[in-house]
Amino acid sequence: MTATTLFAETALLAEGWARDVLFEIAADGSLAAVTPNAAKDGRAKSAPRAAGPVLPGMPNLHSHAFQRAMAGLTERSGGEEDSFWTWREVMYGFVGKIRPDQLEAIAAQLYVEMLKAGYTAVGEFHYLHHDPEGRPYADPAEMSERAFAAAAETGIGLTHLPVLYGFGGFGGTPAGQGQRRFLHELDDYLILLGTLMTRHEGDPQIRVGIAPHSLRAVTPELLADAVTGLDALDSTAPIHIHIAEQTKEVEDCLAWSGQRPVEWLLDHMQIGPRWCLVHATHMTETETTRLAQSGAVAGLCPTTEANLGDGLFPARDYLRQGGVFGIGSDSHISVSPGEELRWLEYGQRLFHRRRNLLVDGSGSVGATLYRLALAGGATALGRDVGRLAPGARADLVVLDADNPILLGRTGDALLDAYIFAGNVNPIREVMVGGRWVVEGSRHIAEDAVRERFRKTTAELTA
Numbered sequence: 404m405t406a407t408t409l410f411a412e413t414a415l416l417a418e419g420w421a422r423d424v425l426f427e428i429a430a431d432g433s434l435a436a437v438t439p440n441a442a443k444d445g446r447a448k449s450a451p452r453a454a455g456p457v458l459p460g461m462p463n464l465h466s467h468a469f470q471r472a473m474a475g476l477t478e479r480s481g482g483e484e485d486s487f488w489t490w491r492e493v494m495y496g497f498v499g500k501i502r503p504d505q506l507e508a509i510a511a512q513l514y515v516e517m518l519k520a521g522y523t524a525v526g527e528f529h530y531l532h533h534d535p536e537g538r539p540y541a542d543p544a545e546m547s548e549r550a551f552a553a554a555a556e557t558g559i560g561l562t563h564l565p566v567l568y569g570f571g572g573f574g575g576t577p578a579g580q581g582q583r584r585f586l587h588e589l590d591d592y593l594i595l596l597g598t599l600m601t602r603h604e605g606d607p608q609i610r611v612g613i614a615p616h617s618l619r620a621v622t623p624e625l626l627a628d629a630v631t632g633l634d635a636l637d638s639t640a641p642i643h644i645h646i647a648e649q650t651k652e653v654e655d656c657l658a659w660s661g662q663r664p665v666e667w668l669l670d671h672m673q674i675g676p677r678w679c680l681v682h683a684t685h686m687t688e689t690e691t692t693r694l695a696q697s698g699a700v701a702g703l704c705p706t707t708e709a710n711l712g713d714g715l716f717p718a719r720d721y722l723r724q725g726g727v728f729g730i731g732s733d734s735h736i737s738v739s740p741g742e743e744l745r746w747l748e749y750g751q752r753l754f755h756r757r758r759n760l761l762v763d764g765s766g767s768v769g770a771t772l773y774r775l776a777l778a779g780g781a782t783a784l785g786r787d788v789g790r791l792a793p794g795a796r797a798d799l800v801v802l803d804a805d806n807p808i809l810l811g812r813t814g815d816a817l818l819d820a821y822i823f824a825g826n827v828n829p830i831r832e833v834m835v836g837g838r839w840v841v842e843g844s845r846h847i848a849e850d851a852v853r854e855r856f857r858k859t860t861a862e863l864t865a
């Protein structure tokens with residue numbers, strides 16, 4: 404159902420918490436007006452009332468949708484040497500099988516879960532392009548279009564980031580068999596990009612950017628040419644890249660170039676707010692300072708980074724220097740903004756043996772993390788989301804005022820409770836682009852989507 408107005412007794416606006424807020428929503432799904440202290444306004448009296456406090460929906464800046472179907476399958480020990488790299492082999496085995504309709508079914512299920520958890524936009528870092536033999540489909544954009552279809556069906560906002568994957572390792576090492584569904588020559592890649600931009604032009608729910616997979620998968624020339632090619636199509640579109648996730652990647656990059664991955668990128672590309680450096684786990688103090696000063700977004704995925712044994716991002720030092728970050732659920736071992744933010748803070752507490760480390764002048768860790776992740780996530784996705792203000796998308800979540808963890812809490816204390824005490828999801832309603840997609844904690848299409856997902860998981864694990 405599409406809304407035209409909403410009245411909230413309390414809402415987190417761009418300038419802070421406000422009371423008696425009237426939201427007016429334009430036909431294109433953006434916010435036309437946001438008026439605090441509107442209790443006596445005649446329009447507020449006739450507007451539907453939110454069932455609890457209203458927050459901006461959270462952008463999820465890093466997703467590989469198909470991996471949701473393998474969540475939980477890689478938690479069995481294969482011996483002492485289990486690592487990111489052995490996990491990747493399992494993932495490649497899984498990847499070899501997925502058909503287009505199965506990808507759509509998995510993505511739809513994932514996006515339903517994201518919306519129910521309070522993520523209202525996603526950055527889909529999409530690298531499953533070709534058929535299992537590595538040949539393009541009849542429509543080379545087939546697999547991308549399946550992600551678009553899942554987003555349209557479920558209502559989540561989508562920043563689609565087709566992955567450019569050219570090589571298997573640093574210095575242009577040939578790709579392996581497990582990577583053949585990912586590979587592109589630059590020309591074909593730019594045709595795919597242009598096709599997707601043209602087909603989805605003017606859709607306010609959509610943005611298209613690029614994702615050079617990593618410094619392992621592109622050479623310096625290919626990376627530079629891809630950015631030039633993107634600029635010719637859209638000179639402000641986002642650019643995402645995996646970087647410095649694993650210590651082996653740092654060692655290999657040093658052996659190849661004499662520089663560490665983040666250092667290399669900062670020295671060789673024009674890194675700014677348009678860039679999202681996903682993970683950036685392993686940085687020296689100098690790299691941390693330089694990345695913070697660049698204005699680029701660090702794309703942090705704490706539950707996946709923990710699950711894969713990546714390491715800890717230097718979040719305290721990065722935030723103290725004004726570094727920008729957003730969160731992603733990446734492998735989807737967890738689909739919960741609260742859990743990502745909680746583990747971002749907990750990792751720092753365990754490492755530094757102190758409490759309340761990621762905090763600004765508000766004094767509230769929960770509010771600091773939520774606000775920063777909104778702003779950084781919106782920047783990374785290249786869409787006007789993550790804020791409740793005129794012109795921005797009408798993407799919002801309504802907390803369940805009756806949830807025991809929220810009782811007696813107001814203002815920033817609501818966010819502290821949501822993030823640190825919220826193992827039970829406290830989100831009741833979700834609106835994306837002015838359309839209610841979660842009502843009474845149920846997604847409007849969840850039964851049909853789950854049945855398709857049930858069939859798909861049975862096929863993939865048979």
Ligand SMILES: [Zn+2]
Pocket residue numbers: 465467528645681733734
């Ligand atoms: Zn990733």
